[in-house]
Amino acid sequence: MAEQTAHQDIRTDGGEKPDGTVVRDALAVGVAVGLSGFAFGATSAGSGLTVAQTCALSLLVFTGASQFALVGALAAGGNPLTAAAGAFFLGVRNAFYGLRLSQSLALPRAVRPFAAHWVIDETTAVSLAQPGRRAARIGFAVTGLSLYLLWNLTTLLGALGAEAIGDTDAWGLDVAGPAVFLALLAPMLKTAVERAVAGLAVLLGLGLLPVLPAGVPVLAASLAAPAVLYVEGRRAAARETARETAARDGAGQEEER
Structure with missing residues (x-):
């Protein structure tokens, strides 16, 4: 009886994936994608945005594809309104992710406005890959926190180092970020x-x-x-x-x- 109870304690809602495994997988995604913030920071600062503006984008927008689309359009001489519209439409997909995650995570109402900022491709993929609600919540939280912290840190470092690097286009950093997102997207098709x-x-x-x-x-x-x-x-x-x-x-x- 005690053995059966212990076995039930380690089960998540509908699955048997240990918490440590979920944390490890989530951290792997957060670190792998978070490092591409270097490319965004350098590309954004190299495109003419200030360090403060670059960091504000990562802090407030926090969706890499939209951020790269915005600075790429501005760097090419595009109209700021058009650039913002393109970034907005790329970010609309996160609203649909939120509808799906609201069912699998079932977070308390008080937490949802804060969690919404972390509803992106990576947190959605990690959460939906989990077998139960507890594992999905852990995956979402760990992926979101690790990615948010690392993405913003590397954005700052990339922006500060843009002047030392020189021409960011010559280093190919303007395509590094989109390449990461394409690599993540391809297996989902x-x-x-x-x-x-x-x-x-x-x-x-x-x-x-x-x-x-x-x-x-x-x-x-x-x-x-x-x-x-x-x-x-x-x-x-x-x-x-x-x-x-x-x-x-x-x-x-x-x-x-």
């Missing part, structure tokens, strides 16, 4: 629809880059999702119609017999 959205977004973004002002191609790339979903919806409707027609024809043949 499991369905044909997801791959189609990603491929069309790349084609739109790169294809329109030479002809549209900086920041606008990002906005155009956001149209990939509704376009692919519309086409997929039409195909699904056509398949359903074909099945219904085949079923009616089959029933008619049976009646004739």
Whole structure:
């Protein structure tokens, strides 16, 4: 009986993953992604933003893809409003993450406004990979805390070191951050629809880059999702119609017999 009780104590809500394993996995993600803050800090400061502005972006925005999109558009001479709009649309995905995490984490109301700031790609991926609620909460908290602290620290160090580095574009730091996020995104593209959205977004973004002002191609790339979903919806409707027609024809043949 005591052995059974001890076994139940180490179980999480619906899983058996030890807390230490969850913490280790979460820290691995937090450290790996947090280090890319160096690239953002250097790129942002090298693009003309002050150290204070660069650090404020990481402290208040805290979503790397949006941050890189913003400073990249500004560095290319884009309109600040267009750059901000592109960054905003990239960050909208976090709102959908929040809807999913609200169910799996079920955090107290008093904690939700603070936790919302940590709803990003990495915390969502780690949380949803856990077998139960307790493990999901631990994964979310550890990933969010480690990534937030390290990302902001490396942002500061990168911004301060931008002058010593010189031309950040020559070092390729302007693409280091996006490369990290693409590496994290690639394994998540499991369905044909997801791959189609990603491929069309790349084609739109790169294809329109030479002809549209900086920041606008990002906005155009956001149209990939509704376009692919519309086409997929039409195909699904056509398949359903074909099945219904085949079923009616089959029933008619049976009646004739």
